[in-house]
Amino acid sequence: MKAVLSLLCALLLLPAISLAEAEEGNEKGESGGKHASLALQPAQMNVKWQQECSSCHIAYAPGLLSPESWRRVMAGLDKHFGTDASLAPAESKEITDFLVRNGSNRWSGTAAPLRITETSGFLREHRGDEVPAGAFKRASVKSAANCQACHSGAAKGDFNEHGVKIPN
């Protein structure tokens, strides 16, 4: 029964899996083995999301957070990690809809963290054996929020670990 259920889930998720990443997942067979990694960035982008979110940092790919996390982030934009990032209501609604529609569907558990760095996915991939101690605090990196310091394709939603270069 369980096997049938997971097969059914896999079939339902299929359209969201980008080909390249699916192949990559099968090849690696590690964390991606059971759940082939989903496309973090949808094929259909939203111009407002791109423009507004990237005015202060990269436009973090929708698949990096769950729909519920995105709802919370967007509801608190006037106090966005210490900064007023508020939007006009119409823009806010359009961007929220886009993020919620394309949020991660691999989410389990009830917590909906506001920070990508507090998600289990991020924590799993950035453990001590993956990232040298103090790397996030280097001047060249600045903080863990600065994805593109090590993931050159971050703005395009590409976090393939073969492309990671941790600067000195």
Place this chain on the structure above:
Amino acid sequence: MKRMLFAFILTSSAPLYAAATTILDGYRITAKQESAAFKDFSAARGETFYRAKMGDVACASCHGTSPKDHGKHATTGKDILPMAPSVNPERFTDAAKVEKWFRRNCNDVLKRACTASEKGDFITFLTSVR
């Protein structure tokens, strides 16, 4: 050659002024409503405002000592395009965008909304930088 250059300067700066002037006109009406003593905007007051430390930051902290230079976001380190329309003609061409950033940045830096008079002085200073 000189004449050509003059013609070029005229045509290239005319739209810039048109946009910024329209935005300034709006703030001027509000500034008069805010204070009966209001006369007109001042580039000198705008420059003082731009450089003044409010708490531990000034506008110039992120936007650069010279508004003709690129700035840098204090937290994320992201590049900020120059504020002076003489080097970045996109500035002050979109009233909604101007209001959005005054709302955000005044809240962050001054912990309150800016007055129309402060906004007008700020734009008058930046458009005066050549």
